[in-house]
Structures are given as C-alpha cells and as structure tokens.
Amino acid sequence: MAPVDLNLLAPEQRHDHAAAIGSPIIDARHVAVKFKVEGGMVDAVKDVSFQLYRGETIAVVGESGSGKSVTARTVMGLLTKRATVSERSSIDYDGRNVLKFSDRQRRALRGNRISMIFQEPMSSLNPVYTIGAQIIEAIRVHQKLSRKQATERTLELLRQVQIPDPEARLNQYPHQLSGGQRQRIMIAMALANNPDVLIADEPTTALDVTVQAQILNLIRDLQKTLGMAVILITHDLTVVRQFSDYVYVMQNGEVKEHNTTAALFENPQHPYTRHLLNSEPRGNANPMPADSAAILEGRSVRVSFMLKAGGFFKPQLKELVAVDSLSLKLHRHETLGLVGESGSGKTTFGQALVKLLRAEGGEILFDGEPIQDKTRDEMRPLRSRMQIVFQDPFSSLNPRMSVGQIIEEGLVVNRLGATRNERLERVRDALNSAGLPSNILSRFPHEFSGGQRQRIAIARAIALEPEFILLDEPTSALDLSVQAQIIELLRKLQDEKGLSYLFISHDLKVVRALCHRVVVMQHGKIVEEGPVEDVLSHPKTAYTERLVRAAFEVAA
Known part of the structure; x- marks a missing residue:
C-alpha cells in the first residue's frame, strides 16, 4: 500500500464540499492565534480552516492544549488582550468576515446569531443573580422586549430545555441546581435569541453518563426544531460518532485530518487520529x-x-441517609468498582470505609481488624497501609509545595525512612513507578499537565507502600489518551506491588477495563453487584441497564 501524504489529509476545503447544498454559514480560513507569554510568543492555533453548513453538526476533537477552545473563542471574539490573530486569518459568517467587525458589531453578533455553551456552567453563571435574572438579561440585551415578555420567553426556554418546575427555578440561584440542570440553564441562555450557530465547548465533560446523554439528545432535538448549526468541541469519541456529521481532528494547534464522521471512523489515515x-x-x-x-x-x-429546611425562625431538620446499611468485601489484589450517578452515595461510602467520615452504624474491618471505633490516633499506624487518590489532583496537591515535598510529607508524618536520603530514595522510586522522571522534585504542581498531576498524586500514595488505595474518580477530568495511560499504570502497579483498589467512578468504560467486580449504587443503596463482565453485559436492573446504555451508546 502506498504511503499516505499527511499534508493532503487536512485541505483548506472539506472533502464533501462538492455535495453540500448552499454556501457555509461559517467559513474559517487560515486561522492563526499567538499568545504573549513570559519569554516570548506561543502559537496556540496555526493555520486552521473549517466550514460549517446550516443544520449540521461538526465536531472538533483533540487532547487538552490542542487549540480547540481557542479556535472557538476566536469565532466568538472572546480572546484575551494577550492574543494576536494573524492578518491572514478570515472567519466568514454569512459571507462577512467577522474578524473585521467593530467591537459593537461583534457584540451584536455574539449571543444573538452565534452562541456558546461553556464547559463549566458554575463558573459561567453569576452566583449572585437568580437564574431568571440572568436569562432575562441575555434576552433584553438583544431584543426590545418588556420585562413581562422577557419573563414569558424565559419560562418558554426553561420548558424547552426540560427544566422541572420552571416557575420555581426563576428565583433560584445557580448553587441550588444540580450539574445537569445548570448545564440546561446554559443551553437556555444560549438559545434565548434563536441563534444560527451554537458552539458547545465540552458541554458534558463533568456530567454523569445518563445526564450527558440527556444533554446531548436535548441539543440534537433543539437543533432539529430550530434548524441550528452546531460546533461540538469534545474529546469523547463515542459522542462524536453518535452526534456529528463531520469531524476535524486537532493536535498542537493544527488540523491533522478531517472527514465525514463515517469515513473518519471507518478508515482513519493520520497516525494521531488512529492513536486517538x-x-x-x-x-x-x-x-x-x-x-x-x-x-x-x-x-x-x-x-x-x-439537613436544615424551613425558614430562619422555624428551622426543620431532615435526615438524609447517604449510605443505607451497605455491605461490601474487597479482596487482596482485586479492583472493585463502585459506580452510580452523582448523589448515589459512592464517595460517602468509600470515605466511610477508610474512616474519613464517621459511620454511625455497622462494622468496618481492615485486614480482619475492626476499625469502626478507632480514634484518629489509633488509626495512624494503619494510614500508611491505606491511601487515597482524589478526582482533582490540582485541588488535592498543595500548590506551595514542590513535588519532592508533597511526596516526602507522607513519609515524614508516618515516620518512614530513617534519614532524609533514604526518604528521597523512596520518593524517586515512587516517581519512577508512576512513570515520571526523578528530576522533577523541585518543580511545582502548576507546571504539569492534568495527567502528570494525577501521576504525582498516585506517586504520593504508593511512596508509603500501601496495601489498599481508594481511587475516587481519578480519570474523569483527563483526556482519553491520558486516561488509557493511567489505567495501564494502575494495572502495572497492582501486579508489581499486589495492591487492592476500590475504584469509584461513573465512567463504565474505565470500570470495564480496570475492575474485577462492580457494585452499582443508587440513592444510598446497592442495586446490583457481581463480576464486571456479567453486570455490564447482562444488567439485571433497569437502572444499571440505563447506565450501561448511556455509557456505551450515548442514547439514554
């Protein structure tokens, strides 16, 4: 077979442009963006071209740092003052180059004709304003409507995005809603002025699989109803395959390959696409x-x-049972998955088992020894034998401590290693075991990528040579390729060191790849458990079946 010319995989125009009806609603050519940083300039986006037609969905995929979001923000005109867009770049919306628009023209376009849903709704919604006030503002900035008319339109939007009891939600604040509901509010705001183009930047990354499926199906249904074009930015290939018509693959600020979704998945040409x-x-x-x-x-x-309910003068206390008399057994050298949606009690159960939370009933045994009544001081000798890796390494690693200090701290506290040199030797061994070089001891957490930070968190745990590790969503915030590396690392460490893992997750693909058995939780109860292949291939309850379908088919 003749070698493929990699330069021909990402031409300026789409491979299917001859079959397209009409001209693109967005036609971006030679988009290049540089950022001014200490010590020079960084090329974030280099010569990116793409086309979007009315009523279709294009997906932009790639790992963190590939330039996906910067490209989208260039379209929206939301770049910082440190950014410089190349003179050669053009982004035509309906035949007019928006890069030449004045600030006033850009504002009229943004949120009106082109809207964007951001990855993290909690940081995009204003915490001091009610939901109703924020959507009404988005409507009245662009439309000459009275407050009453804008309120009616807001209620209509909340019904459209399937928010339960929309009248009550108008006066609620963002923190009073779940993650999925907040994301629906963001969609309602984005749709407030019936835009032609919706840019969805990782709209479901932080959500449970079932909520993810609901949000994506909602966007698709609204797209059909309103005739919108959608740019979907994601690193989840299951989502891309299910929801997009055309795919652009980005790496290091460049488009490496693009094609129709069917052609790209059936016959990927570029090595990076195949790697993804x-x-x-x-x-x-x-x-x-x-x-x-x-x-x-x-x-x-x-x-x-x-929980407190009722008013200030008549408070009422209400008991929420997060873990309802549950039993579980983890064997040596085993990985047990604990799965369920947010709020099912997984993390609370895991933290109770390692005595980070107080259980008010039941028995907990570690290596045959009852620990439920042990005090903090009595637990200390056991702490080096049981360790935890948290979901977000950035918030669980002290930003003021170097990597060496972070890993050595546990050794000092648990009095492991007779001398400083002996401790440093153990720190280096832990870093090597976690797949990191030992010359990073003086560097700080902010200098590393998400995947590297998670490896540092794993190195910190294994430096104490534990027998058991509680892994709380350790891969949920990571790109697919980094996820695969962490899974491989955890498998290798389990074999080498005979570790046992309790793996808390809502990502059933990762659970299938890593776990021997799985326990499914809902509302503080165990609804199903068994060998991972049995439970995921032949679920016995409707709830587990819904989780499995949402994870592997994105069609809940």
Missing part, C-alpha cells in the same frame, strides 16, 4: 489469585446527614 481512536479504554483487569483473603470489609455501614 485506539485510546478508548480497552482490555480487562489481570486475573487475581483464586484464594485471596479480604483486605477491606464493610458490614451494614450506615451514614446520614442532618
């Missing part, structure tokens, strides 16, 4: 010894919280 497609979590957990003893056991564990 092969990065989906694959494989299964390595077999565990048949006669493994239990290392961690929970028997009828119960955790509840008292």
